[in-house]
Amino acid sequence: MFGPESGKDSWKDLAFVFDKVHIGEGKSRTKWVDRYAAGSQFITHTMGRVLEKLDLETIPINSKGYETLLKLVENTAFDSFDLYYGLFMYNKNAMEELERLDLDFEALKKELFGHLHEVLRRQLFGKAEEAGQRRILTKLPKNAYALPAPSPDAIKSQNNN
Secondary structure, three states: OOOOOOOOOOOOOOOOOOOOOOOOOOOOOOHHHHHHHHHHHHHHHHHHHHHOOOOOOOOOOOOOHHHHHHHHHHHHHHHHHHHHHHHHOOOOOOHHHHHHHHHHHHHHHHHHHHHHHHHHHHHHHHHHHOOOOOOEEEEOOOOOOOOOOOOOOHHHOOOOO
């Protein structure tokens, strides 16, 4: 299965999915074809369109993975929105794929931010956190960096001077 860009020069080596013509009641394979289309064509076009909106450009140090992304954009960018909309509209599994993509993206962001949070906690609280002594942050100074409150020993030494 392919869109107009994929098969514009040749259909050689492109996969075709077909089913026998079937009239009457009985088992149909269209459900698994729809699921595969949502899982492959729809997600491919969705990611290609998302990446296209990022205006990715080739750079002198393209990695193989980055080149693959550029090719994905190239492969999907010239297909009409009607084709993409058809993949969405006429496939009941497409909405599920979009929801999964959204949930997975949010989960990935939470994982990244969770790691960042731990790094910041170690930088701000150091070993005091491990000992169960959480230092309280004072208000943010003008440079917008949070400064930890001085330790009780530092306060005592300042008061003695």
